[in-house]
Amino acid sequence: MACELITHGYADDCQSNVGGIKALYIFNYGVLGTQPTANYGSGDTIDQLNLVTLNPQTSIIYKYELKGANSFEQTITSSRENGTTFVDQTLTFTTKGLTATQTKQMKLLAWGRPTIMIQTFSNKFLIAGLENGMDVETTLITNGTAMGDLVGFTITMKGQEIIPANFVDIASPYGHTQILAKVGVGASITTS
Numbered sequence: 001m002a003c004e005l006i007t008h009g010y011a012d013d014c015q016s017n018v019g020g021i022k023a024l025y026i027f028n029y030g031v032l033g034t035q036p037t038a039n040y041g042s043g044d045t046i047d048q049l050n051l052v053t054l055n056p057q058t059s060i061i062y063k064y065e066l067k068g069a070n071s072f073e074q075t076i077t078s079s080r081e082n083g084t085t086f087v088d089q090t091l092t093f094t095t096k097g098l099t100a101t102q103t104k105q106m107k108l109l110a111w112g113r114p115t116i117m118i119q120t121f122s123n124k125f126l127i128a129g130l131e132n133g134m135d136v137e138t139t140l141i142t143n144g145t146a147m148g149d150l151v152g153f154t155i156t157m158k159g160q161e162i163i164p165a166n167f168v169d170i171a172s173p174y175g176h177t178q179i180l181a182k183v184g185v186g187a188s189i190t191t192s
Contacts, residue, residue, distance in 0.1 A: 017122055018120075018121045018122055019120075019121065020069075020070060020071075020120065020121045021066050021070040021071070021072060021093065021118055021119070021120060021121070022065075022066065022119045022120060022121050022123075023063055023064060023065050023066060023119040024063070024064040024066065024091075024093065024116055024117070024118060024119070025061050025062070025063055025064075025116070025117040025118075025119070026061070026062040026063075026064065026109075026114050026115075026116050027061060027062075027114055027115045027116070027117070028060075028112060028114055029112060029113040029114055029115065029133045031060070031061075031115070032115055032130070048166060048167040048168070048169055049127070049166050049167070049168045049169070061117075064093070064095065066093055066094070066095070068094055069094065070092065070093040070094060071090075071091070071092050071093075072089070072090070072091045072092075072118050072126070072128065072165075073089075073090045074087050074088065074089050074090075074164050074165060075087065075088045075090075076164065085162070086160055086161070086162060087160065087161045087162070087163060087164050087165075088158065088159075088160055089128045089129065089134065089158065089159040089160070089161060089165060090156065090157070090158055091116060091118070091128055091134060091155075091156070091157045091158075091159075092154070092155070092156045092157075093154075093155055094150065094152060094153065094154045094155075095152050095153045095155075096150070096151065096152040097151065097152055098141070098143060098151050098152055098153075102152075102153065103141070106139050106141070106153050106155065109136055109139075109155070110136040110139055112133075113129070113132075113133030113134065113135055114129065114133060114134055115127060115128070115129045115130055115133055115134065116128045116129060116134055116157070117168065118165070124167060125167065125168040125169075126165040126166065126167055126168070127165055127166050127168055128157075128159055128161075128165045129157075129159040129161070130161060130165070130166060131161055131162070132159060132160060132161060133159065134157040134158065134159040135157060135158055135159065136155060136156070136157050137156045137157060137158045138154075138155070138156045139153060139154070139155050139156075140153065140154040140155075141153055142154070
């Protein structure tokens with residue numbers, strides 16, 4: 001088998017990026033149907049999905065709006081000795097507030113293995129755990145100590161995939177973004 005060769009160079013980007021996560025869109029495991037395949041390694045310039053297919057019977061997406069110190073990091077690990085390459089995905093986010101409903105949802109999140117679409121403050125969308133889902137590694141439930149301390153949850157989730165998180169083409173040409181979940185036959189996430 002021939003090894004893949006890089007196909008493009010890199011020009012230093014301008015300073016217009018911003019860090020952080022704006023929102024998470026959580027799909028219970030199995031909600032995503034068979035995904036369109038990006039043309040990995042076939043000369044295309046991007047590994048990007050233009051459409052995300054949902055299972056029509058269970059096409060509910062749960063949005064978590066975020067502010068503050070939330071992060072998504074990916075580490076590509078290759079082993080020449082073993083001939084393997086895989087990607088570790090780590091998502092850490094904090095939700096504010098402490099209620100019985102939130103506690104139950106955090107428990108269910110820990111029991112499940114969801115796929116998560118991440119919306120950055122630069123309005124880029126990535127899908128973590130596309131094939132294998134994401135597992136909760138830790139959930140810290142805190143009531144704080146001082147009056148100004150966090151009352152809420154800090155969750156760390158991990159996933160392992162064979163490729164980095166796919167970008168999803170959601171943004172319109174005008175910079176507006178909206179996710180529509182169309183329920184029914186051929187349910188999908190697409191632009192407005």
